[in-house]
Amino acid sequence: xxxxxxxxxxxxxxxxxxxxxxxxxxxxxxxxxxxxxxxxxxxxxxxxxxxxxxxxxxxxxxxxxxxxxxxxxxxxxxxxxxxxxxxxxxxxxxxxxxxxxxxxxxxxxxxxxxxxxxxxxxxxxxxxxxxxxxxxxxxxxxxxxxxxxxxxxxxxxxxxxxxxxxxxxxxxxxxxxxxxxxxxxxxxxxxxxxxxxxxxxxxxxxx
Amino acid sequence: xxxxxxxxxxxxxxxxxxxxxxxxxxxxxxxxxxxxxxxxxxxxxxxxxxxxxxxxxxxxxxxxxxxxxxxxxxxxxxxxxxxxxxxxxxxxxxxxxxxxxxxxxxxxxxxxxxxxxxxxxxxxxxxxxxxxxxxxxxxxxxxxxxxxxxxxxxxxxxxxxxxxxxxxxxxxxxxxxxxxxxxxxxxxxxxxxxxxxxxxxxxxxxx
Numbered sequence: 428x429x430x431x432x433x434x435x436x437x438x439x440x441x442x443x444x445x446x447x448x449x450x451x452x453x454x455x456x457x458x459x460x461x462x463x464x465x466x467x468x469x470x471x472x473x474x475x476x477x478x479x480x481x482x483x484x485x486x487x488x489x490x491x492x493x494x495x496x497x498x499x500x501x502x503x504x505x506x507x508x509x510x511x512x513x514x515x516x517x518x519x520x521x522x523x524x525x526x527x528x529x530x531x532x533x534x535x536x537x538x539x540x541x542x543x544x545x546x547x548x549x550x551x552x553x554x555x556x557x558x559x560x561x562x563x564x565x566x567x568x569x570x571x572x573x574x575x576x577x578x579x580x581x582x583x584x585x586x587x588x589x590x591x592x593x594x595x596x597x598x599x600x601x602x603x604x605x606x607x608x609x610x611x612x613x614x615x616x617x618x619x620x621x622x623x624x625x626x627x628x629x630x631x632x633x634x
Numbered sequence: 635x636x637x638x639x640x641x642x643x644x645x646x647x648x649x650x651x652x653x654x655x656x657x658x659x660x661x662x663x664x665x666x667x668x669x670x671x672x673x674x675x676x677x678x679x680x681x682x683x684x685x686x687x688x689x690x691x692x693x694x695x696x697x698x699x700x701x702x703x704x705x706x707x708x709x710x711x712x713x714x715x716x717x718x719x720x721x722x723x724x725x726x727x728x729x730x731x732x733x734x735x736x737x738x739x740x741x742x743x744x745x746x747x748x749x750x751x752x753x754x755x756x757x758x759x760x761x762x763x764x765x766x767x768x769x770x771x772x773x774x775x776x777x778x779x780x781x782x783x784x785x786x787x788x789x790x791x792x793x794x795x796x797x798x799x800x801x802x803x804x805x806x807x808x809x810x811x812x813x814x815x816x817x818x819x820x821x822x823x824x825x826x827x828x829x830x831x832x833x834x835x836x837x838x839x840x841x
Contacts, residue, residue, distance in 0.1 A: 434641065435765040436667055439674035455835050459821065460643055466817045467646035468760065469775055472720040473812045479821045483838060487824055510749055513679040542717055543777055546797070549753045550775070553675065553760020558642040568676055568757070570750055582826035590753070605680045610673045614666065614686045617694060619789035628662050631690060 438560045443604040445565035446525050448596030453530045453564060455481075458595055461558035462533070465551035471543035477551050480534040480581055485527075491534075491577050491592070492526035498573025499523060525567065529594030534577070536587040548590050555593065565598040645767045650811040652772035655736045655803030660771060662688075665738065665802055668765035672758035678750035684758050687741040687788055692734075698741075698784050698799070699733035705780025706730060732774065736801030741784070743794040755797050762800065772805040 462479045470476055482488055499521035506514065514520075526532065535552060537544040552568060559566055571577075574589040583589065616623045616631065624630065669686045677683055689695055706728035713721065721727075733739065742759060744751040759775060766773055778784075781796040790796065823830045823838065831837065 435645070435761065435768050436671045436674075438642070439671040439761050439765075442674070442676075444676050455838055459817070459830070459832060459835070462821050463817045464643045464646040466814055466820060467643075467649070469649075469651050469763070471777070472717050474716075475815050475820065477820055478826075480826060481821065481823050481830070484824045509681075510679050545752065546756045546777065549756035550760040550763070553757040554642065554646050554764065556676070556757070557761065557764060558646075561642050570678070570753065581824075584826070607673055608682050610666070610670045613673060613682065613684055614669050614688065616688050617691045619685075619687060619791070623666070623688070625666060628666070631662055 435557060438557045442556055442560040443565070443602070444567045445598045445602075446567055447599040448525060448529045448565070448594065449599045450528075451530070451597045453596055454562070455483075455531075457562035457564055458531065458533065458559070460562065461555045461564075464554045464558045468547065468551035468554050470547035470551075471541060474538070474541035474544070474547070476538035476541035476544040477548045478536040478538070478587060480536070480583070482532040482534060482581070483530070487581065488527050488532055490580055491532065492523055494576040494580060495523055495526055495571045495573070495592075496521055498571055498576065502572045523569070523571075525594040526569070526592065529596045531595050533593040533595060534581060534589060535591045535593065536578070536583055537590050539586055539588050545588075545590060552591060559595060563597070564595055566593045566595045568593060642764060645764045649763055649767040650772070650809070651774045652805045652809075653732050653774055654806040655732060655772070655801065656806045657735075658737070658804045660737045660803055661769075662690075662738075664769035664771055665740065665766070667769065668762045668771075669740070671761045671765045675754065675758035675761050677754035677758075678748060681745070681748035681751070681754070683745035683748035683751040684755050685743040685745070685794060687743070687790070689739040689741060689788070690737070694788065695734050695739055697787055698739065699730055701783040701787060702733055702778045702780070702799075703728055703730055705778055705783065709779045730776070730778075732801040733776075733799065736803045738802050740800040740802060741788060741796060742798045742800065743785070743790055744797050746793055746795050752795075752797060759798060766802060770804070771802055773800045773802045775800060
């Protein structure tokens with residue numbers, strides 16, 4: 428029996444990137460549930476190259492914000508092209524208050540010597556986003572340039588790369604989700620560019 | 635209404651990588667649902683750098699298998715270290731029958747000019763794996779070396795990188811899941827290496 432609507436699909440549709448958080452405490456158990464899901468993801472040669480550093484300490488968050496904003500200032504002074512246009516249009520700049528304001532951060536590292544370490548870790552981040560959404564928590568996959576200083580500040584050893592910081596909390600305000608392309612624009616059948624008709628799937632014989 | 639807690643966690647726990655598939659047809663709608671979920675993932679500057687090529691045509695699958703196995707033979711003749719040990723222990727070799735035997739393949743591409751294209755696409759693969767599991771479909775995140783030939787064979791233009799091939803179907807047989815580390819081994823609190831006690835979370839004050 429086909430489920431009418433996939434709940435994973437519903438979580439994915441509902442989930443939006445959030446940059447402003449309430450001061451409300453978050454349930455650490457819900458965050459750990461999401462990280463536990465991530466630990467179940469597949470990885471290259473099952474190397475499980477992820478490490479998750481949950482940061483609740485305010486002074487540590489403040490210092491992470493400081494080192495990230497310093498790198499962002501440099502990044503924003505150099506950015507060009509489509510990315511610059513997009514950032515300006517979204518009103519984004521070097522200032523990253525969410526790194527201090529979110530009740531907690533999760534710093535996500537990859538063990539660089541593992542095969543496909545970046546790929547595996549980002550797949551696991553997909554699990555985390557859906558699990559947080561399921562538990563009513565919002566986040567953002569923040570990927571600054573100049574992660575080395577933040578990484579050093581929290582004592583991460585060489586051989587581990589900081590892939591992303593997830594500020595986690597309850598959303599303050601409610602901004603709409605960024606629009607997505609129609610799936611038909613990015614899903615092809617049997618050769619590049621050949622579109623599927625999702626309303627007439629019976630035409631396609633899957634043996 | 636809140637969905638039941640940790641259903642994402644349950645899907646993540648249940649989900650295993652599968653290399654042997656029944657000849658049973660798969661429901662194309664369930665596969666599209668998983669890809670539709672992927673299209674909802676966040677991406678660098680909302681660039682949505684993913685393209686999904688669903689391959690159902692047997693001759694195309696056979697040819698993809700052929701070009702991938704050719705590259706695998708070269709890879710296996712050179713692989714060393716931990717990865718070689720792991721591959722040998724798992725009985726894995728250059729032969730990839732699942733590329734032909736699975737009822738369908740999904741080839742997943744990233745648009746390389748987009749910021750964080752690989753990261754974004756792999757995050758979306760996390761969504762796909764959970765959505766397939768929810769619909770009773772199994773898969774594997776296959777990442778061969780030498781993807782250029784397969785990519786060329788299906789007509790992908792320059793500027794798109796083949797990140798992974800997912801063979802999708804109903805599992806034949808039932809192999810156990812590869813063991814995972816205890817989450818406590820990879821989740822730290824406030825500084826690198828400091829373990830959390832998941833049974834005594836109330837000790838930690840999240841402001």
